[in-house]
Amino acid sequence: MYQPDTQPDAQTAAQSRDLVAENEALRARMSYVMEQARRNHEIMSRHQAFDLEIVGASTFTELVGTIFRMLPIISELDTVTLSLVDPDADIYTVMYKLGVDFEALPDLLFCEHAVCLGFESYEGERLRPRLGPYTRAEHHASFPHPPTGLQSVALVPLLRNKRLIGSLNLGSTDIQRFTRALGTDFVEHMASIIAICLENVISNEMLKYMGLTDALTGVYNRRYIDRRLVEEVARARRQDYCISVMFIDVDHFKSVNDRVGHQAGDDVLREVAARIKMELRVSDALARFGGEEFVVLLIDADLAAAAMVAERIRAGVVGKPFDLAGGQGMNVSVSIGVSALDDAACELPIEVVAQQLVALADGALYQAKEAGRNRVVRAE
Numbered sequence: 463m464y465q466p467d468t469q470p471d472a473q474t475a476a477q478s479r480d481l482v483a484e485n486e487a488l489r490a491r492m493s494y495v496m497e498q499a500r501r502n503h504e505i506m507s508r509h510q511a512f513d514l515e516i517v518g519a520s521t522f523t524e525l526v527g528t529i530f531r532m533l534p535i536i537s538e539l540d541t542v543t544l545s546l547v548d549p550d551a552d553i554y555t556v557m558y559k560l561g562v563d564f565e566a567l568p569d570l571l572f573c574e575h576a577v578c579l580g581f582e583s584y585e586g587e588r589l590r591p592r593l594g595p596y597t598r599a600e601h602h603a604s605f606p607h608p609p610t611g612l613q614s615v616a617l618v619p620l621l622r623n624k625r626l627i628g629s630l631n632l633g634s635t636d637i638q639r640f641t642r643a644l645g646t647d648f649v650e651h652m653a654s655i656i657a658i659c660l661e662n663v664i665s666n667e668m669l670k671y672m673g674l675t676d677a678l679t680g681v682y683n684r685r686y687i688d689r690r691l692v693e694e695v696a697r698a699r700r701q702d703y704c705i706s707v708m709f710i711d712v713d714h715f716k717s718v719n720d721r722v723g724h725q726a727g728d729d730v731l732r733e734v735a736a737r738i739k740m741e742l743r744v745s746d747a748l749a750r751f752g753g754e755e756f757v758v759l760l761i762d763a764d765l766a767a768a769a770m771v772a773e774r775i776r777a778g779v780v781g782k783p784f785d786l787a788g789g790q791g792m793n794v795s796v797s798i799g800v801s802a803l804d805d806a807a808c809e810l811p812i813e814v815v816a817q818q819l820v821a822l823a824d825g826a827l828y829q830a831k832e833a834g835r836n837r838v839v840r841a842e
């Protein structure tokens with residue numbers, strides 16, 4: 463049968479067109495896969511940099527600040543908050559005392575009980591992240607200040623040794639970003655690193671705090687006040703304001719112990735510390751110097767102002783009997799010596815000035831004791 467000799471050519475041309483199309487499709491697919499691989503590599507690198515940064519954080523502020531600063535960028539999120547389980551507000555109190563500025567961390571949240579975080583746990587099963595659409599009713603506690611248009615969220619449990627220590631809360635304005643069907647390995651891995659870092663940093667800060675506080679009264683200890691005094695003398699000089707020191711000693715404390723016993727004596731010391739504290743500003747620092755002696759550092763207070771505060775403390779201690787265990791009441795008084803930074807000390811090294819301030823207040827306290835106790839004496 464006759465066949466026109468153009469037909470094989472047409473067939474070849476069609477085959478070649480198919481091949482070109484297939485090739486183009488393959489190229490497009492290849493370039494898509496390459497682009498995905500490049501993007502994944504970029505995300506991995508960003509997360510590695512994030513991991514390094516948080517593992518290297520040495521303070522609570524540094525760690526939490528890094529999480530809030532970097533995570534929204536590297537994970538392309540519209541909001542990140544962090545909830546911490548803090549039953550007796552120990553973490554909050556210690557961090558506050560160590561100077562953490564919570565107002566600068568509005569996305570750091572505390573809750574009293576782990577159940578408040580809303581992770582359901584079934585017998586023997588590990589807690590799972592909660593992913594899905596955002597609703598104000600369900601997620602208000604985790605996102606108290608949600609960004610406009612928040613659509614989907616992931617609440618990821620922070621676990622240490624199977625204990626829930628908090629929740630990492632991620633939010634996006636993209637409804638598809640966190641759906642119930644999404645795999646959670648990646649966010650769980652990230653949360654496990656954050657949980658380890660948080661636990662480390664919190665333990666370190668707690669240890670630091672314990673090294674600076676007096677276990678009996680909860681106020682600062684001598685080590686802290688010695689260091690703070692030097693810092694404050696330097697700052698007062700630079701910024702040209704006055705600082706004062708008070709040396710406070712409980713009168714006849716030996717006889718307090720003798721009458722009511724050592725335990726009740728301890729209660730008296732705690733109550734004295736609390737009554738002193740009531741008269742101070744947050745910027746002032748109170749420390750137990752040892753035994754029944756306390757030292758107060760007053761910021762931006764001259765001798766007259768410090769003597770006035772000292773008089774209030776003296777009156778506050780002696781004005782109301784101390785209620786001791788067993789219903790017994792006891793009258794307690796304190797003697798106080800006060801000193802202030804002198805212009806004449808400007809030329810001296812700051813450590814020497816700090817020591818002089820305490821020594822002067824101690825000398826004034828001695829005079830108060832000599833003059834009959836329950837009084838305030840200024841080192842003029």
Ligand SMILES: Nc1nc2c(ncn2[C@@H]2O[C@H](COP(=O)(O)OP(=O)(O)OP(=O)(O)O)[C@@H](O)[C@H]2O)c(=O)[nH]1
Nearest residue numbers: 711712713714715716717719724725727728753754
């Ligand atoms: N309960 C208790 N007593 C303490 C503590 N540290 C020191 N003391 C006691 O405090 C007393 C201090 O006594 P002294 O230094 O003689 O002075 P004082 O009896 O207060 O007399 P004046 O200071 O002269 O008014 C001693 O009996 C110490 O045992 C403590 O942590 N707890």
